[in-house]
Amino acid sequence: MTTENQQIIEQDSLTNTQTKISRPTIDLIHETENLKLYGDTTIDRDKISYASIKFEPYISFDDFKVKTIDHKKYADLDLKSNEMANNYRTRLREGFKADTANFAGQYTFVYFGCGSPCQGSLVIDRKTGKVYDSPSASLGYDFRVDSRMLIVNPPDTSGFYDDCFYCKPIIYIFDEQTKTFNERHRK
Numbered sequence: 001m002t003t004e005n006q007q008i009i010e011q012d013s014l015t016n017t018q019t020k021i022s023r024p025t026i027d028l029i030h031e032t033e034n035l036k037l038y039g040d041t042t043i044d045r046d047k048i049s050y051a052s053i054k055f056e057p058y059i060s061f062d063d064f065k066v067k068t069i070d071h072k073k074y075a076d077l078d079l080k081s082n083e084m085a086n087n088y089r090t091r092l093r094e095g096f097k098a099d100t101a102n103f104a105g106q107y108t109f110v111y112f113g114c115g116s117p118c119q120g121s122l123v124i125d126r127k128t129g130k131v132y133d134s135p136s137a138s139l140g141y142d143f144r145v146d147s148r149m150l151i152v153n154p155p156d157t158s159g160f161y162d163d164c165f166y167c168k169p170i171i172y173i174f175d176e177q178t179k180t181f182n183e184r185h186r187k
Contacts, residue, residue: 052162055155055169058186061147064173066105069145075129082131088112088122092131096124104148104174109134111141117166125179132179138166148174150181 030037077096079085085092088110095110103109103123111121117138122131135152139161142154150172155161161169172181 052160055159055161057151057169057171059149059171059184061144061149064148065146066148068105069101070106070126071100072126073129074127077124078129078131081129082122082133084120084122084133085131088120092122092124096126096129100145101126102145103143103150104176105146107174109141109143109150111137123174123179130179133181135170135172135181148176149184150174 025041026038027041028036029039029041029043073096077092079089079092091110091112095108098108101107106126108124108126109121110124111119114120114136119137119140121134121136121141123134124131135150137152139153142151143149152170152172153161153167154169161167171184173184174181
């Protein structure tokens, strides 16, 4: 073998050694109470701005259907029935003026801004006109006229929510006897 051929072979060997593909190390990048994010650990952690989590409810609105839906108003709005009602009287009056119930068969669910990110809400019983407390939210509500279930901070239309301390969806069930909302946990 000539010296020239030997040099070409050595260069080819060197090139092959240098072009070996290095694979990224896949490991835990970020972790919170309800999320573990795995990926390329060579990425600067400061470049990860947020993660979205798929909301997978364990119950549905259909699990808490009401027997009847009654849109009629049988009493005047009673702003004295709740200590917060007078503070939000305009929103409550507007909601109560609506021709239909929008929550749990006979109730009007009214929500309003109380800062950023903050939403408050109250429920009006259309039969008695009384106002009852309901959960506050950061990112809104999801509810149905034919169900006693309420989702506070519902996920986006694709079913995901951001991983932040005030973004997690919470499911509540309205107790018609006590007129209170009870948080429902996975069993």
